[in-house]
Amino acid sequence: MDLHVQQKEVRDVYQFKVVGEVDAFTAPKLKEQLHSIAHLKGVRAEIDVSEVEYMDSTGLGVFVGFYKTLQEQDGHVKVTGLNRRLYRLFEITGLDAIIDVEEAKDDE
C-alpha cells in the first residue's frame, strides 16, 4: 500500500509516472505532486499510470481536479498507459469523454 510519483520535464512536457496504489490514503500525495505545476500557464502534462496497481474514485477525483485546474490555465493533461481495468474505470464514470486518455499499447 504505497505510492510513488516520479516527475520530469521533457521538451516542455511535464511527465509524471505513478507507481503503486491510489486510494483515500495515497491520493493526497498524488494531488500534491501534480499540483506542484498547477500554477503554471499553458502547461502540458502527461501522467503515466501503467504501473498503477489499484485505483478508485479518490484517484479519479485527483485527475478531475488536476484536469480542471489545467483547463483554467489553458493547459492540457493526458493520462497514458491505462490497462484494461483502469480504462474501464474511466469508461464507466464517463471521464474518458472528458479527460484525454490513452490505453496501454501492449496490454496483456
Add this chain to the structure above:
Amino acid sequence: MMMGKYDYIEMKVPAKAQYVGVARLAISGIASRLGFTYDDIEDLKIAASEAVTNAVQHAYESNEAGEVVIGCALYNDRLEIMVSDHGISFDFEEAKKRTGPYDEEIEAQFLREGGLGLYLIETLMDEVRIHQEEGVTVFMTKYLQRERGEEDAKQTAFS
C-alpha cells in the same frame, strides 16, 4: 446446498485513511477464497474501498475518532459485505433487514466533492442497499458468475 448457512467474518478498523487498504486486502482474500474471477475481485476491492473511504471521511468530518465495521457473509453463490461507520458491531441479519434503497439525500452525501463512490459501488456490485440512522450502513452483494463445477473444469482445461 445449504443456502441459508454462511461463514461470517467481521473486522473493525480505525476510521483512518491508512486502513482502507488493509480492509481492501482482507476483502480481496475473502473474495479469492470464494472463487471469484480476477475481474470480480478487483470490482469487490473497489466497491469495498469506496464504502470504507466514505465511512472514514464521514468520521473525519464529524471530528470523531471512530471505527469502521466491515462484515462479510460468505455464501456458496455470493459475497455479502456490510460497512458501517458508527463503529458498533452489528447483528448482521438484523442490520441487513434495516437497509433499503437509498434516496437522493444519501446519494448527494456520497457524491460530494467530485466523489464517485456510490456510483461505482452501484455499478460494480449486483445489489446495493443503504441504511442511515446514527451513521451510514452500506450493504452490498456480489454473486459468483459461474457454478463451481464449471470453474473446476476450466482450471483443469488450462492445467
